[in-house]
Amino acid sequence: MRSYSLIAPAKINLYLEIIGSRPDGYHELAMILQSIDLSDQIDIHASSTENIRVYCDHPQVPIDQSNLVYKAAALMAREFPKAFSNFGGVDITIKKHIPVAAGLAGGSSNAAAVLVGMDLLWNLGLTQSELEELGAGLGSDVPFCIGGGTAIATGRGEQLSPLQSLDNLHIVLAKYRSLEVSTPWAYKTYRQQFGVNYIQDWEGLAARASAFHSEDMVKAILNKNTENIAQKLHNDLEKVVLPAYPQVWQLRELFASQPGVLGTMMSGSGPSVFAIVESPNQGEMVKQGIREAIPDEDLELFVTHTIKHGIKIAQ
Numbered sequence: 001m002r003s004y005s006l007i008a009p010a011k012i013n014l015y016l017e018i019i020g021s022r023p024d025g026y027h028e029l030a031m032i033l034q035s036i037d038l039s040d041q042i043d044i045h046a047s048s049t050e051n052i053r054v055y056c057d058h059p060q061v062p063i064d065q066s067n068l069v070y071k072a073a074a075l076m077a078r079e080f081p082k083a084f085s086n087f088g089g090v091d092i093t094i095k096k097h098i099p100v101a102a103g104l105a106g107g108s109s110n111a112a113a114v115l116v117g118m119d120l121l122w123n124l125g126l127t128q129s130e131l132e133e134l135g136a137g138l139g140s141d142v143p144f145c146i147g148g149g150t151a152i153a154t155g156r157g158e159q160l161s162p163l164q165s166l167d168n169l170h171i172v173l174a175k176y177r178s179l180e181v182s183t184p185w186a187y188k189t190y191r192q193q194f195g196v197n198y199i200q201d202w203e204g205l206a207a208r209a210s211a212f213h214s215e216d217m218v219k220a221i222l223n224k225n226t227e228n229i230a231q232k233l234h235n236d237l238e239k240v241v242l243p244a245y246p247q248v249w250q251l252r253e254l255f256a257s258q259p260g261v262l263g264t265m266m267s268g269s270g271p272s273v274f275a276i277v278e279s280p281n282q283g284e285m286v287k288q289g290i291r292e293a294i295p296d297e298d299l300e301l302f303v304t305h306t307i308k309h310g311i312k313i314a315q
Helices: 068-079 081-087 106-121 128-136 142-147 183-197 202-214 216-222 226-231 238-244 246-256 280-293
Strands: 003-021 027-046 052-056 090-095 150-154 159-162 170-176 261-266 273-277 299-305
Touching: 003 106, 003 142, 003 183, 003 202, 003 216, 027 106, 027 170, 027 202, 027 216, 027 299, 052 068, 068 081, 068 090, 068 106, 068 128, 090 106, 106 128, 106 142, 128 142, 142 150, 142 159, 150 202, 170 246, 170 280, 183 238, 202 216, 216 226, 226 261, 226 273, 238 246, 238 261, 246 261, 246 273, 246 280, 273 280, 280 299
Parallel strands: 052 090
Antiparallel strands: 003 027, 027 090, 027 150, 150 159, 170 273, 170 299, 261 273
8 A cells, every 4th residue: 555544643631740850851750641532634645756745734734844744754764764765755644633732742643643654654564662662752742642542651751651541531622723832831930930849869750650650540540430530630730831821721710610520621731721521412511611601713622532542544
């Protein structure tokens, strides 16, 4: 086959704790990552040239070498020069549904789809672990996006421990199209304000990351207790993002006030906010309530659910 279409799901953070600073300059994190049904489609076609060309139907997405999708394809060309020589370049088309700059790992998921798609296109036969190792060089969220589902993530987010997948946890998601939060700014500001509380030694960081595997949120997921999961939602970055971005704070407070919302939180570094609800019908009611309270066309709202998979071939 000379082309593949792949589904690239978004992800949310059910838990995000900043433990301390790593020797490599990144933060040591303890997170629980979760794939959701809101997805982009990535079409990869073999090219008769040696070029990598990126196309996208969203005006905010760059199609030059700065796009993580382009970087993923270029990485594969460097790592597998013989296959690149044999098969040539690729044309990659991104069909966007995941909001841009939303804290939902849309770019990372797109890049993960390119790694999976080029592995198939070039008949490389890479394992999931090998693909995740390649992805770690592109960004902290890329390894998770490959396999998806539900996972504990430690290190800077690339060290994954899969959990029993949460299927059909019902989610309402909101994001202002024009609002962006810089992830580097969020982490830098958190370090400035709360760095005094960081664990300073490497052994302490490792011990905290290890202990996280047996804590309440993990237990709630293992028990598939939706109410407990909703009550244990946690994101350290809310401490710096919410005060600086009143629109995100307002969304979070509005979600919390809606009937049927079991829990609400900002995802990642924002500005997306999500709520866990009891059912799809309840999700539609919450979406309508938010829309009536904020009749702003700039606000995107989605009713979706958690899924068990990461990148997969489109049916």
